[in-house]
Amino acid sequence: xxxxxxxxxxxxxxxxxxxxxxxxxxxxxxxxxxxxxxxxxxxxxxxxxxxxxxxxxxxxxxxxxxxxxxxxxxxxxxxxxxxxxxxxxxxxxxxxxxxxxxxxxxxxxxxxxxxxxxxxxxxxxxxxxxxxxxxxxxxxxxxxxxxxxxxxxxxxxxxxxxxxxxxxxxxxxxxxxxxxxxxxxxxxxxxxxxxxxxxxxxxxxxxxxxxxxxxxxxxxxxxxxxxxxxxxxxxxxxxxxxxxxxxxxxxxxxxxxxx
Amino acid sequence: xxxxxxxxxxxxxxxxxxxxxxxxxxxxxxxxxxxxxxxxxxxxxxxxxxxxxxxxxxxxxxxxxxxxxxxxxxxxxxxxxxxxxxxxxxxxxxxxxxxxxxxxxxxxxxxxxxxxxxxxxxxxxxxxxxxxxxxxxxxxxxxxxxxxxxxxxxxxxxxxxxxxxxxxxxxxxxxxxxxxxxxxxxxxxxxxxxxxxxxxxxxxxxxxxxxxxxxxxxxxxxxxxxxxxxxxxxxxxxxxxxxxxxxxxxxxxxxxxxx
Numbered sequence: 001x002x003x004x005x006x007x008x009x010x011x012x013x014x015x016x017x018x019x020x021x022x023x024x025x026x027x028x029x030x031x032x033x034x035x036x037x038x039x040x041x042x043x044x045x046x047x048x049x050x051x052x053x054x055x056x057x058x059x060x061x062x063x064x065x066x067x068x069x070x071x072x073x074x075x076x077x078x079x080x081x082x083x084x085x086x087x088x089x090x091x092x093x094x095x096x097x098x099x100x101x102x103x104x105x106x107x108x109x110x111x112x113x114x115x116x117x118x119x120x121x122x123x124x125x126x127x128x129x130x131x132x133x134x135x136x137x138x139x140x141x142x143x144x145x146x147x148x149x150x151x152x153x154x155x156x157x158x159x160x161x162x163x164x165x166x167x168x169x170x171x172x173x174x175x176x177x178x179x180x181x182x183x184x185x186x187x188x189x190x191x192x193x194x195x196x197x198x199x200x201x202x203x204x205x206x207x208x209x210x211x212x213x214x215x216x217x218x219x220x221x222x223x224x225x226x227x228x229x230x231x232x233x234x235x236x237x238x239x240x241x242x243x244x245x246x247x248x249x250x251x252x253x254x255x256x257x258x259x
Numbered sequence: 260x261x262x263x264x265x266x267x268x269x270x271x272x273x274x275x276x277x278x279x280x281x282x283x284x285x286x287x288x289x290x291x292x293x294x295x296x297x298x299x300x301x302x303x304x305x306x307x308x309x310x311x312x313x314x315x316x317x318x319x320x321x322x323x324x325x326x327x328x329x330x331x332x333x334x335x336x337x338x339x340x341x342x343x344x345x346x347x348x349x350x351x352x353x354x355x356x357x358x359x360x361x362x363x364x365x366x367x368x369x370x371x372x373x374x375x376x377x378x379x380x381x382x383x384x385x386x387x388x389x390x391x392x393x394x395x396x397x398x399x400x401x402x403x404x405x406x407x408x409x410x411x412x413x414x415x416x417x418x419x420x421x422x423x424x425x426x427x428x429x430x431x432x433x434x435x436x437x438x439x440x441x442x443x444x445x446x447x448x449x450x451x452x453x454x455x456x457x458x459x460x461x462x463x464x465x466x467x468x469x470x471x472x473x474x475x476x477x478x479x480x481x482x483x484x485x486x487x488x489x490x491x492x493x494x495x496x497x498x499x500x501x502x503x504x505x506x507x508x509x510x511x512x513x514x515x516x517x518x
Contacts, residue, residue: 057410099420142420147317149287151287153410154287156292158417200501202495216491223478233478
């Protein structure tokens with residue numbers, strides 16, 4: 001299941017990246033989601049640059065292994081599926097996919113042993129149509145049209161995240177380590193609570209008791225208490241009833257003595 | 260379909276953010292995906308900070324409107340669905356959702372007119388269990404376990420991206436008859452319950468009290484009580500404490516007369 005044991009994950013290709021800090025942030029995002037093959041096309045300030053490692057927060061290996069190319073043509077030469085990440089899909093007659101759709105296609109490609117990657121443009125300029133034309137499809141992140149300027153490492157984060165989602169096939173981990181108590185246990189708790197409430201005069205008028213009991217049970221049922229939690233709440237009811245009872249009994253005892 | 264024409268999108272709450280640059284990057288990611296309500300809990304270096312605006316690349320409005328709070332409790336007081344973004348879900352017995360699942364739940368909540376938000380921890384420390392216990396569910400980004408240190412603005416990017424995907428893809432769903440109480444209401448109930456339990460000697464040994472309080476809150480938070488239910492449970496606590504007290508006081512009164 002882990003990307004380490006499968007075929008090589010897609011590469012990330014940065015076309016003319018400007019800031020070393022961004023390259024480092026991209027490496028960090030790649031490492032977060034199991035990507036490692038970083039390709040740099042003509043980085044503006046040369047390569048390597050210390051500031052990239054400084055901003056990678058320990059995700060050194062994509063930087064250590066990064067390869068530099070003179071052109072996008074060379075950087076994608078060995079790939080069989082290349083996405084262009086761009087918000088301007090209309091310039092080119094290529095299919096436009098969401099990050100999720102692209103991740104599925106990339107997963108299918110590398111699963112079949114095909115080299116695949118995603119090409120990202122420079123921080124300000126983005127991708128040129130000439131470079132988009134070297135790709136098989138377009139990946140567009142659905143930004144708000146009122147503010148579409150995406151940070152480079154944010155864009156890579158989202159694409160890498162979708163890649164990993166696809167690898168993991170998005171299992172739901174809800175209630176994984178959390179086994180709800182059975183209804184007998186819950187009914188034990190409810191019985192105790194309702195007996196104490198009955199004794200306290202809570203259920204009035206009496207004809208409303210069935211609906212009141214039902215409402216209490218429904219609200220607590222939604223919490224899906226574990227066995228431990230059900231025991232804890234039995235202790236809560238006991239403490240509320242007995243603890244204050246003891247307190248008042250003490251007061252009453254003192255009062256008795258005064259008289 | 261645009262979030263501008265619908266109900267207010269979820270807010271982003273940053274707990275003790277350290278770097279102004281990160282706050283600016285978060286604002287940029289929010290703006291990219293149609294979010295605007297930014298809440299800062301005790302930013303380390305104070306607020307406002309020019310460097311935040313400098314790194315927002317023009318996404319000024321979430322920063323201009325940002326509100327500062329002294330505590331997470333205050334920051335989430337008006338919300339009815341709060342996710343804790345954390346990679347350490349096992350510490351707390353709350354359901355764990357993927358960003359996609361969380362986005363759908365957030366969409367359903369705000370579609371029904373309910374305030375909702377996602378709480379993010381500080382850059383290095385993350386969220387404390389105490390703060391997670393103020394939330395209704397956990398959002399976990401599926402990072403590679405070999406490198407799980409997510410940049411704060413990358414995490415916000417992914418959550419905000421999933422939010423926008425849901426806005427664009429899904430029809431708005433609403434909670435029908437079930438509007439969860441806001442967190443201020445729940446904290447009122449918890450405060451009453453915990454005061455009474457304290458008075459009854461429930462919290463022993465005293466050093467375990469914080470964990471015991473947290474576990475009680477988490478279990479009840481999962482139920483997502485309505486306002487009516489929260490009132491009912493305040494009545495339950497009062498009845499358990501006072502009802503039996505009245506009974507004992509009567510007994511004590513009788514006893515006093517006998518003496």
